[in-house]
Amino acid sequence: DVKVTQSSRYLVKRTGEKVFLECVQDMDHENMFWYRQDPGLGLRLIYFSYDVKMKEKGDIPEGYSVSREKKERFSLILESASTNQTSMYLCASSVYGTWRVRNTIYFGEGSWLTVV
């Protein structure tokens, strides 16, 4: 089974703090993603990475950065946390492929972040 692990499940941080959310996958997937999920807004893509040290902005990258130094690990960084970043953050991974390869993404269990 695919395993995507988010090490921090519940965090409470203060406004202005730097926050790191870590994600590890064990299936040698090339692609990794960070989404956030908010009531009424659904899941929105923050950043994704298709290779080590490669990253691309998603739909809502402002206020976030990412790091992918190793294939299995993808970190989301909130440089200066703000209250509007209170949310559930979901990491996901998938195998790389052309359109002929039917990709499926697998989610981690989620990290609930509260910024006070």
Next chain:
Amino acid sequence: QKEVEQNSGPLSVPEGAIASLNCTYSDRGSQSFFWYRQYSGKSPELIMSIYSNGDKEDGRFTAQLNKASQYVSLLIRDSQPSDSATYLCAVNKMDGGTSYGKLTFGQGTILTVHP
């Protein structure tokens, strides 16, 4: 227009009935379509994927795709209380001929199956 649209519900059906969940999408170039189930406080779990027009069945679940109408649906037969969850429709975004697995999600439909 939202890229992926679902009725937010809630949709309430009696146990044993068929639940029908609908989704429309705006990008005609979309190639892959997924249904995820999400229980409260949990992460989304893949239950169905469909890539070609027509029906795809897996146990009590049937996904239906109509690319001409840009419409995808999920039918749940013999609904059980354990099917009560939010169902997310997701569509694969393409960059040229390559899929990085980026998905665009609908807002989800809340399904309640009552005994």
